[in-house]
Amino acid sequence: MRILVNALSGIGDALMFTPALRLLRNSLPEANIEAMVMYKGVKDFYERIPQIDKVHYYDFLNSNPLSALKFVLSLRGKFDASINVYPSNRKEYNIINRIIGADKRVGVRYLRKDNVNWGFLNNFTIMENDSLHNVEENVKLIELITGESYSDIPGLLFPLYEEDRA
Numbered sequence: 001m002r003i004l005v006n007a008l009s010g011i012g013d014a015l016m017f018t019p020a021l022r023l024l025r026n027s028l029p030e031a032n033i034e035a036m037v038m039y040k041g042v043k044d045f046y047e048r049i050p051q052i053d054k055v056h057y058y059d060f061l062n063s064n065p066l067s068a069l070k071f072v073l074s075l076r077g078k079f080d081a082s083i084n085v086y087p088s089n090r091k092e093y094n095i096i097n098r099i100i101g102a103d104k105r106v107g108v109r110y111l112r113k114d115n116v117n118w119g120f121l122n123n124f125t126i127m128e129n130d131s132l133h134n135v136e137e138n139v140k141l142i143e144l145i146t147g148e149s150y151s152d153i154p155g156l157l158f159p160l161y162e163e164d165r166a
Helices: 011-016 018-027 040-046 065-074 091-100 134-146
Strands: 002-007 032-037 054-057 081-084 104-109 124-127
Touching (some): 011 018, 018 134, 065 091
Parallel strands (some): 032 054
């Protein structure tokens, strides 16, 4: 299975997705897990995480729409599943998830502004639950891919190299 993680919303949200990544990799050890990011900090961070096989970095904020569309289209049809990490309630992220063309487009049905932000473009969804932590929401998302239910959630991944500690 080829899975694309859309971690477009920033480094904090990317960090909050790492427990879900650990569970996803443990449940599907043979899967090819890739990530699409638009911030260099997220790229650098995700490149250090062994649960991710490849990182696709594109600076959407400083690019013209046509070149951004070409980048997204270059990934079209290459994945069985794509996931918008939580939270990512933006129309642009849902459009990108749809353009990727995965059979399973995983996302959240948000309590606020879901229709305005075109959440209907995702075809495997969980309902947002304000009583859950972001990490728990992300775990619920990967349950839609693995078919498993997780009660024991691992901690955050934050890999540091020796030079980072200096």
